[in-house]
Amino acid sequence: MDPIGRRRWAIAEGFIPGESHGRGGPAFVSHETACILNVSDRDAHVTITIFFRDRDPAGPYRRVVPARRTLHLRFNDLDDPERIPRDTDYSSLIESDVPIVVQHTRLDTRQAESALLSTTAYAD
């Protein structure tokens, strides 16, 4: 299938709350997600770099999104080379060797009810 998307994306918003009441199991733990779609016929090798306010960037974190597959990547799960700190503002840069589409979503369960936000990420 013809590829769609770009090779370089940015998500300027990022924040993983340190607490979560977690009602209902893992689906309701607070999380930040980068949804990554690769419609092409080639695997996408994706590199993620995390930027902070007052320290050097973290990463690179590496993932493969196989051909004609999607990956809903939770930033909470990134721990190599280091875990992303909680309760800390960050941004992310997502780079790939084939065109991909990236959408950012957050589920927040710090208070009694969940809240959602989502936006198509930025690509040059």
Next chain:
Amino acid sequence: MDPIGRRRWAIAEGFIPGESHGRGGPAFVSHETACILNVSDRDAHVTITIFFRDRDPAGPYRRVVPARRTLHLRFNDLDDPERIPRDTDYSSLIESDVPIVVQHTRLDTRQAESALLSTTAYAD
């Protein structure tokens, strides 16, 4: 009227919850929607392909958005050639023979109050 939009769109985020308390009737059943606008003077023949994490894509699903009309398409209603699985991450590719505009929205009623998200989809 002069057309506006593109012929090829992607929504990287997708998730239909398997449970819904459904207070207030169908308007409050959890759903994912692709709002599709066709301002042109020609009918738009739209094809939707659904991508998953660990299986081949589903589809094509076909819809017509008539000239100078909008269609708020619920992914929950897609069932030919197959129903979209619940509680499963997916992404969608939406292709049309005339320019259209696509916006993604989710209403989530798993918890006591609804939550909304929306974003203009991605077009090359």
Next chain:
Amino acid sequence: MDPIGRRRWAIAEGFIPGESHGRGGPAFVSHETACILNVSDRDAHVTITIFFRDRDPAGPYRRVVPARRTLHLRFNDLDDPERIPRDTDYSSLIESDVPIVVQHTRLDTRQAESALLSTTAYAD
């Protein structure tokens, strides 16, 4: 100031709920808004057309956004040439004679707590 934006925008999502608990006064009545920014030194003459699923479009609705001003336009307030029907899916096309920037926002108060969504609209 140098203008920023485009002359032709679309918002594919649109829905004004027919009921609202209205706690807290007008600020909490359910509403759909198109926020329109005109940073240029010329007034923007804006025309809005509303598209539906199963009838001809409504409009044009006309507004002026003065030079170096913003207008947060509530679709609920549009009533000339006709009121936008409640509980009905719609989309909107927003055209201007000078470049503007358009962002779509919804506050939903049908249930006990408000929910918010927002996205930059689509421009060719």
Next chain:
Amino acid sequence: MDPIGRRRWAIAEGFIPGESHGRGGPAFVSHETACILNVSDRDAHVTITIFFRDRDPAGPYRRVVPARRTLHLRFNDLDDPERIPRDTDYSSLIESDVPIVVQHTRLDTRQAESALLSTTAYAD
């Protein structure tokens, strides 16, 4: 690192509620945020101008986003040359001397539960 982004961004939506129940401390005070990412190797000198419905624009407000850093800027904190009025519709224009990426987010705590919205801002 190669820069990503643009030098001129607009956020048409803006509104800082005048009241907030503030449960849980500063993290739950209502706020509007512009998340600004600078992946380049040069500091970004950022100028923000605020537009209103019925008065001249406010600003410029100035901030530096250092090379390879992010800044989650709360509009609530802008007070030089003047505080942004509460309960008032506004829009913002964000200009930089190096490419940046801007994302808009709002947390609203006027009612019992928080609500979130976010969108990638508009760049020409």
